[in-house]
Amino acid sequence: RLVPAGLVAGVMLVAAIMLLGRQQMSLPNAVKMGLRRKEFFLEYQPVVELATGRCVGVEALVRWRRPTGEVVMPDLFVAIAEDNGMIVRLTGQVLEMVAHDTRHWLAAHPDFHVGINVAPADFYAGNLLLRLQETLEAMGAAPGNLILEVTERGLMDPVVARENTANLRRHGFALAIDDFGTGYSSLSYLETLELDYLKIDRSFIEAIGTGAPTSQVVQHIIRIAKDLGLRMIAEGVESQAQADFLRKHGVQFGQGWLFGRPVSFGEVVRQMEAAELAEAALVRAAG
Ligand code: C2E
Ligand code: MG
Ligand code: MG
Numbered sequence: 004r005l006v007p008a009g010l011v012a013g014v015m016l017v018a019a020i021m022l023l024g025r026q027q028m029s030l031p032n033a034v035k036m037g038l039r040r041k042e043f044f045l046e047y048q049p050v051v052e053l054a055t056g057r058c059v060g061v062e063a064l065v066r067w068r069r070p071t072g073e074v075v076m077p078d079l080f081v082a083i084a085e086d087n088g089m090i091v092r093l094t095g096q097v098l099e100m101v102a103h104d105t106r107h108w109l110a111a112h113p114d115f116h117v118g119i120n121v122a123p124a125d126f127y128a129g130n131l132l133l134r135l136q137e138t139l140e141a142m143g144a145a146p147g148n149l150i151l152e153v154t155e156r157g158l159m160d161p162v163v164a165r166e167n168t169a170n171l172r173r174h175g176f177a178l179a180i181d182d183f184g185t186g187y188s189s190l191s192y193l194e195t196l197e198l199d200y201l202k203i204d205r206s207f208i209e210a211i212g213t214g215a216p217t218s219q220v221v222q223h224i225i226r227i228a229k230d231l232g233l234r235m236i237a238e239g240v241e242s243q244a245q246a247d248f249l250r251k252h253g254v255q256f257g258q259g260w261l262f263g264r265p266v267s268f269g270e271v272v273r274q275m276e277a278a279e280l281a282e283a284a285l286v287r288a289a290g
């Protein structure tokens with residue numbers, strides 16, 4: 004295990020307590036209230052093809068706007084929603100918001116992907132497929148437009164994981180294993196699952212070229228993805244050197260501040276249109 008989970012949990016706990024200190028309600032109650040009042044919203048981060056720099060999709064990332072106006076990041080409330088039986092409801096709102104934000108764009112861009120983070124509890128709830136199909140109907144989109152991002156934690160039960168992944172893929176949804184390398188899944192186990200993408204965790208991208216003991220790990224992960232026949236999305240790409248390294252080693256897609264921060268879907272569309280205009284101008288100038 005390369006990311007010390009205890010440290011991460013500790014930092015989050017401290018942050019949650021600090022957040023709690025500034026409000027009257029307990030945090031789980033505040034999340035519950037937030038769901039009732041629909042205080043959650045989405046930002047979308049571009050996913051680009053490393054060879055061309057073209058934006059091929061986005062990942063939907065949930066945020067919480069408190070009544071105070073303060074915006075809270077998911078690392079501080081997703082675990083609380085999970086631990087208090089509220090995550091399935093939160094995912095429901097996320098699906099509704101994705102449908103609302105992206106429907107027109109997706110209808111006109113059948114190859115465009117929206118990545119949605121699915122919690123283990125969603126995976127085990129049993130009705131995920133039905134809920135997704137309802138969302139798609141509302142969106143007028145195809146299942147191939149969605150990439151469901153599941154962490155290794157969500158794939159822990161081999162029977163449920165195998166059944167659900169196969170079933171979702173049979174219905175046309177794409178599946179990604181998220182934060183790859185931070186969990187415990189064995190390769191022989193992963194081999195038995197039907198998946199489409201592997202998302203390389205940011206911690207390994209960060210280590211590229213640093214000479215740190217973990218700086219070699221990304222090459223092993225790339226090797227694993229290739230062996231499993233999975234396309235790769237690198238998370239947290241912040242420098243051109245990282246992007247160049249990844250492209251040279253056969254990673255197809257990247258996501259990170261180098262390409263774009265999470266923003267409203269409208270802003271992503273504006274950025275894509277601006278990039279298209281710039282490219283067209285370049286072509287005209289060359290011709
Ligand atoms: P994730 O799925 O691995 O999402 C990627 C995280 O990396 C996002 O953090 C994103 O803002 C951040 N990131 C992207 N590029 C860069 C970069 O270049 N540098 C740095 N330092 N960070 C970068 P965010 O939005 O805070 O989300 C954190 C986690 O919360 C997500 O990790 C995901 O596990 C969870 N999450 C977010 N939205 C949802 C959701 O709708 N449902 C569920 N169940 N979990 C969600
Ligand atoms: Mg994700
Ligand atoms: Mg991830």
Ligand code: MG
Binds near residue numbers: 181205238
């Ligand atoms: Mg991650």
